[in-house]
Amino acid sequence: MNSVILRTGTVYLRPLLLIFSVFLLLGGHNQPGGGFTGGLVAGLAFVLEALAFGLDQARRTLRVHPLTLVGCGLLLSAMSAFFSTLLGKPFMTGTWWVWHVPGWGELAVGTPFFFDLGVYFDVLGVTCLIIFSLLNAGEAEGKT
Amino acid sequence: MEFGFAIAIGGLYAAGFYMMLRRNIVKFILGLSLLGHGANLLIFTAAGLTRANAPLTAGGSGTVMADPVPQALILTAIVIGFGVTAYMLVLGGRVSQLSQADDVDALRESERGAE
Amino acid sequence: MLSLSVGIIFITGLAAPYLLPRLGRAAPWLFSLIPLGILAGLLTHIIGSVSTFPWVESLGLTILFRAEGLSYLFAVLITGIGAVVTLYSGGYFHGDSRAGRWFCFLFLFMGSMLGLVLSDNVFSLFVFWELTSITSFLLIGFDHHRPEARAAALQSLLVTAGGGLSLLAGLVLLALITHTTDLGAMVAAEIPNDSPLLPWVAALILIGAATKSAQIPFQFWLPNAMTAPTPASAFLHSSTMVKAGVFLLFRLQPLFESISWWGPALMLVGGLTALTGAWMAVRQHVLKPLLAWSTVSSLGLMVMLIGAGTPEALFAAAVFILAHALYKAALFLVAGILDHETGERDIRRLGGLRQDMPITAITATLSGLSMAGIPLTAGFVAKESMYETLLHAPAYGWMLLVCAVLAGASFAAVAWSVSVKPFHGSRLPTDRHAHDPGSTMFFGPLMLSGLGIAAGTVPSLLLEPHAAASAPTAHHVPHLAAWHGFNLPLLLSAITLALGGVVIWLRHRKAAGDTSSALNKLGTERLYYRAMDLLDRFSTRTANTVQHGLLRIYLFSVLLGAMAILWPLVYRHAAPLDNLITSWAASGAAETRWHEWALLLTMIMAIGATVHARTRLGAVTALGVVGYVIAVIFVLYGAPDLAMTQFVIETLTVILIALSFSHLPPFRDLSPLWVRARDLLFAVTGGVVMTVLTLVALNARKHESVAAYYMENSYNLAHGKNVVNVILVDFRGIDTLGEITVLAIAALGAFALLRTLPGRKRGETP
Known part of the structure; x- marks a missing residue:
């Protein structure tokens, strides 16, 4: 795909989509959003880049192999789920740390957040893995 | 409003059934996708439609909010549906590429036992 | 301690492949110490006689191990012969890369067999029973690259595991009648004589036992099982596993005494098996089939004695089980040595090996004497007590005696063929340089043979206490003696030996005759092959009918089934539906805003476009529109999370489809018009069902949402x-x-x- 509009659009869209995805992830607990949506939006950013600038460029931007993302995401979610068992509580019990930040209010960070972070990376990895694989196969097809 | 939704759901299912019974592998996958949409909408409608606010508890106790349970269920279903569709697409694409055919009936040889 | 013993054997089996290379030459000796240790524990009663082990506690199932009476006798046999066979295997598989696997299977079998005889719970007994069938399958098919080994393994598994199912049915019925699952309690339970189920139980259990113990009409699998390596034949297919059926009949005999046909049926089956085995045995010229058919004959005699049913007969059966295990295991091991050292299996080509293999010759002679029933051997004592019992049997005594004498004569002939013929006469040339095997291989059989003689000389030492323990009634145990003086049984013994001599002479004269006629299968084996063939053809036909490979027909069947379930459900709610539709048509339509109607209309048009599109891109675009409309609906109805997800997913799906099928041609009409019309009709019907279902579901909420x-x-x-x-x-x-x-x-x-x-x-x- 060699479209000037797509390329130009992607240059501006990609950072916006990535920032939006982080916003969705962080705010997801209190506003619409969350790991699933955030991960998908981030995935979309990389897919756009791959379509506009080619697979190699997208791979360079992503830095790690999508499979690594999938694995790390799953591991993070599973670990945050098992965390409570270390404290002698049932599996998947949420554990929270609450601070009172002056000028902000209550800041609560808990294992569900890390769980959501795991979901984010898992979904991002899955999206990139499938689309990159398809593009890769398409390129190989074109060469032969 | 529910009545209109019920008809739309019926349409989605009917189109999904029809497409899945086609021999073309792409149509089959599109049918699966339509069926997924139908199921999602069915759950959404059956839980009760309301033009209310999103289920965010910040709105205070008095406001009417949409039911979050079917929403969580559907969110999961959408993403899983994507995974399944993607896998089906890759598998179907691969199979049709290897067999040089888009006809699902052409694949039956691998299913048949010795005669 | 008993459950621990069984557990240790299983663990040894699983660890054997890893331990073997690390232990080196000492491995067989060390492995054989485990059954030997358990044997010592049993004999000295250090290992208690009862042990429980929780199994499936929620079902109230407990594994209760009990080493008393017959179980004790069998446990002693299994561990004793197990130790010998383990040691022997060390020599037999020396330098063989499969030795680890061999020891694994062997110990798994040993553990299963021990569990079988010790189980007091009938269901754990059944599990162990099937485990012995499975391990037997593995051992028979040990040389799995040989097709005949695979066929024999499969045959034995199908016959014995099939019989196992019959046994399971029998045991379940029995548990229902007696209200207990404990074997001991079952036998002691009071069962009304006219219980209509009891004969069925007896028949089912008899079938199970007959398959395991190779009774007519299931006798054919045992000789075929001789493709197994010889140590397995010595252990499983002569001394222990094939006696499991006998063991079970023995244990349950008191239960079925009241059934009029029980005793005669056992006597008939056992007698026929004894005669068939005897007849087939004397026609063989190859070592292992010869011994296998004589084992079939011996098993027949045991079943026959149980059928006779008197305490004396049961006692005689127990003595015979012990004596037979001693000499038959030893003779199998000798046959293995001959095969291993000379490479020859046909006794007509073996002769004069006495000089080259003196220890083997001595072992063979001692066991052969016992098998032939010469005085001062365990075999003689067992035979005498059998004749004595049958002379006083209440019914059919003389017929059973004829069977026993004929079987005994064949045993004498077999003993001559295995233990005299190969070692005496002129030295016949062999492929390999014949010599005695290493100590691991001759030690065990020599010891078993020696024990056979010792037990026969002083019966009160070994035979009497162990056989007496298994007698159902403690008082009235006949006294065993090495010599009873000149009486009727002795005369019968003499006749038996004379007949055996005649058979040997006849065989000698016909030695040049061919064996192919002797290997002719008996009728029942042909039935087995017929059944297997039918099953094969039936499955092929069924598979090709049901698994036709047409995806759309599979789907059609599935959807049809779903509709068939849904229709009646929806129909039942059709009555309140009229009200529903009218009320919603009234209230809903008024409430619906125009942009919502526009959305729905767009969606339905997009659905139509998806179905009707002529190009892939068109269809994908239309599908995308459907998805986006649904996303907008989510926005309107308070689900922003869903809306965002749906938007992104829809975009990704469209990209995916566009990427995956770029190599395919545009859509064609693959199905004929009438098929499309049929599918359309079906699809529309299905859609209507789903529409009605939605309306019904809206009205069906019975509980408050958990959302609160x-x-x-x-x-x-x-x-x-x-x-x-x-x-x-x-x-x-x-x-x-x-x-x-x-x-x-x-x-x-x-x-x-x-x-x-x-x-x-x-x-x-x-």
């Missing part, structure tokens, strides 16, 4: 205001964990499918 709980506690418990997200990552987090795992698997699958480059694969497909 989540709403209330979302912020307090989970510090989150977005309830949907809190449900996903906290309240129902385990579902999400499963879901992302599924996603990861789907992506991995897609990744793996695409990693193999298409160019390479395509070359392979025509």
Whole structure:
């Protein structure tokens, strides 16, 4: 795909989509959003880049192999789920740390957040893995 | 409003059934996708439609909010549906590429036992 | 301690492949110490006689091990002969890379067999029973590269495991009648004589026992099982496993005494088996089939004695079980030595080996004497007590005696063939340089043979206490003696030996005759092959009918089934439906805003376009529109999370479809018009059902939504205001964990499918 509009659009869209995805992830607990949506939006950013600038460029931007993302995401979610068992509580019990930040209010960070972070990376990895694989196969097809 | 939704759901299912019974592998996958949409909408409608606010508890106790349970269920279903569709697409694409055919009936040889 | 013993044997078996290379030459000796240690524990009663082990506690199933009476006798046999066979295997498989696997199977069998005889719970007995069938399958098919080994293994498994099912049915019925699952309690239970189920139980259990103990009409699998390595034949197929059926009949005999046909049936089956085995045995010239048919004959005699049913007969059966195990295991091991050292299995080509293999010759002679029933051997004592019992049997005594004498004569002939013929006469040339085997191989058989003589000389030492323990009634145990003086049984013994001599002479004269006629299968084996053939053809036909490979027909069947279930459900709610439609048509239509109607209309048009599109791109675009409309609906009805997800997913799906099928031609009409019309009709019907179902479902809420709980506690418990997200990552987090795992698997699958480059694969497909 060699479209000037797509390329130009992607240059501006990609950072916006990535920032939006982080916003969705962080705010997801209190506003619409969350790991699933955030991960998908981030995935979309990389897919756009791959379509506009080619697979190699997208791979360079992503830095790690999508499979690594999938694995790390799953591991993070599973670990945050098992965390409570270390404290002698049932599996998947949420554990929270609450601070009172002056000028902000209550800041609560808990294992569900890390769980959501795991979901984010898992979904991002899955999206990139499938689309990159398809593009890769398409390129190989074109060469032969 | 529910009545209109019920008809739309019926349409989605009917189109999904029809497409899945086609021999073309792409149509089959599109049918699966339509069926997924139908199921999602069915759950959404059956839980009760309301033009209310999103289920965010910040709105205070008095406001009417949409039911979050079917929403969580559907969110999961959408993403899983994507995974399944993607896998089906890759598998179907691969199979049709290897067999040089888009006809699902052409694949039956691998299913048949010795005669 | 008993359950620990069984457990240790199993663990040794599983660890054997890892231990063997690390232990080196000492391995067989060390392995044989385990059954030997358990044997010592049993004999000295250090290992207690009762042991329980919780199994499935929720079902009230406990494994109760009890080493008393017959179980004790069998446990002694299994561990004793097990130790000998383990040691012998060390020599037999010396330098063989499969030795680890061999010891694994051998110990797994030993553990299963020990568990079988010790189980007091009938269901754990059944499990161990089937485990012995499975391990027997593994051992018979040990040389799995040989087709005949595989066939024999499969045959033995099908026959014995099939019989096992019959046994299971019998045991379940028995448990229902007696209200207990304990074997001991069952036998002691009071069962009304006219219980209509009892004869069925007896028949089912008899079938199970007959398959395991190779009784007519299931005798054929045992001689075929001789493709197993010889140590397995010595252990499983002569001394222990094949006696499991006898063991069970023995244990349950008191239960079925009241059934009029029980005794005669056992006597008939046993007698016929004894005669068939005897007849087939004397016609063989190859060592192992010869011994196998004589084993069939011996098993027949045991069943016959149990059928006679008197305490004396049962006692005689126990004595015979012990004596037979001693000499038959030893003779099998000798046959293995001959095969191993000379490479020859046909006794007509073996002769004069006495000088080269003196120890083997002595072992063979001692066991042969016992088998032939010469005085001062265990075999003689067993035979005398059998004749004595049958002379006083209440019914059919003389017929049973004839069977016993004829079988005994064949045993004498077999003994001559195995233990005299190969070692005496002129030295016949052999392929390999014949010599005595290493100590691991001759030690065990020599000891068993020696024990046979010792037990026969002083019966009160070994035979009497162990056989007496198994007698159902403690008082009235006949006294065993090495010599009873000149009486009727002795005369019968003499006749037996004379007949055996005649058989040997006849055989000698016909030695040049061919064996192919002797190997002719008996009728029942042909039935087995017929049944297998039928089964094969039936499954092929069924598979080709049901698994026709047409995806759309599979789907059609599935959807038809779903509709068949849904229709009646929906129909039942059709009555309130009239009200529903009218009320909604009135209220809903008025309430619906124009942009909502526009949305729905757009969606229905897009659905139609998806179905009707002539190009892939058109269809994909239309599908995308359907998805986006649904996303807008989510926005309008308070579900922003869903809306965002749906938007992104829809975009990705469209990209995916566009990428995956770029190589395919545009849509064609593959199905004829009438098929399309039929499918359309079906699809529309299905759609109507779903529409009605939606309306019914709207009216069907019976309970309050669980949402209220989540709403209330979302912020307090989970510090989150977005309830949907809190449900996903906290309240129902385990579902999400499963879901992302599924996603990861789907992506991995897609990744793996695409990693193999298409160019390479395509070359392979025509």
